[in-house]
Amino acid sequence: MGSVKIQKTPTVRRLPTYLYKLLEMQKEGASIVAAPELARYMNLTEIVVRKDLAVTGVTGQPGVGFKIPELVKAIRTYLQWEIPSPAILVGAGSLGHALLGYEGFEEYGLKIIAAFDADPAKIGSVVYGRPVYDIAEMPEKLRGSGIEIGIICVPAAHAQQVADQMVACGIRGIWNFANVSLRVPDEVIAQREVIAGGLAVLSVKMAQQEKQSCD
Amino acid sequence: MGSVKIQKTPTVRRLPTYLYKLLEMQKEGASIVAAPELARYMNLTEIVVRKDLAVTGVTGQPGVGFKIPELVKAIRTYLQWEIPSPAILVGAGSLGHALLGYEGFEEYGLKIIAAFDADPAKIGSVVYGRPVYDIAEMPEKLRGSGIEIGIICVPAAHAQQVADQMVACGIRGIWNFANVSLRVPDEVIAQREVIAGGLAVLSVKMAQQEKQSCD
DNA sequence: TAGATTGTTAATCGATTAACAATC
């Protein structure tokens, strides 16, 4: 049941943040960056940064730092983000709109090319340049397209059904924003995004902070 | 700089998912749940589930399981979610809309009571029942309100400025959806939500899966 | 050369997993 285990998950999760920061620095004309600088930005120690960057295989210059373009390329290679993967999104509600409107995904190896919905009021519309099709048309739209990534933004109650349809249409990776755990075949990856997890961490940190300031 | 370290972060991140599932089971009339059942749902081993539930202080009945209402109460207490905290949201763009439209936050201890934006076209509007005020009015609207949580949904370029304003208005916890690392005073918590992290994990898992199926 | 940073090797810390007695 999509039980692939990967190594260094914390590092993998941090890589997009490095990538984004490096691209920003590049825009500002920088070409070299040292670990301590990235560490300050990321709120990490410089040792963590060096270990993280090491997974990409890039080596820096002692006393100097790392070449930004080299790092950018290596992170993209490591994450398989060199060529953006085409993806479809199901559920053109408010969250679907937000994801369709986010312009940074191309930097993150993702290119959402179409959306699907079951609501007749939405079908046929265009959201941030992407067409919204009837979900019933998913099989024909995806056939032979080579699209392997599907994003689920439907209410929890419909998510499993949408996932089943996606799998039937050849989707191999599902990015799930619905509040349920999906059942998918072994060869399909389902990655669930639980934003409430971050809220829980915030709550506990605030409680702890409060406790400390009372000491 | 908001450098509170908390214990058992992985467990804390999982608690909202347990909570949501337990509430669902409760709606369906269940009153008892055993660790193996939750484990199957969460794609975890039952030992992890028992360790997770143990932090709440609830004890189960050997051979039977845990009382659902007791677990629900204990998780809420642990996360300080018994009484929803009032919060404000800044940035009524598409992501802001999505968060304002999400109805599950009350279960997660959060009650967004108002939004702020700088865009005259948005100021004065009402989004999912919440008023959108001019961001310039934040100080007066927050004064004496006791609101301690702020949610940032503005573009990265404006996020630091918004964070500074929030801090000046007495906000103690910031849930940051902008693509930047914020600088806040020691006594303020800034929790950044990096959804691209999940996408990175999905990408790496898909690559690994592909590699495996070729063996 | 001096100062800064890298990359490696070892030590610590914490989370997950395993084993098993206790309990309903």
Add this chain to the structure above:
DNA sequence: TAGATTGTTAATCGATTAACAATC
């Protein structure tokens, strides 16, 4: 009693942190 599940204690695994020689 037999079957199932709990909770505890110990073992393993992996990530973070520390120490330091090597390099520009």
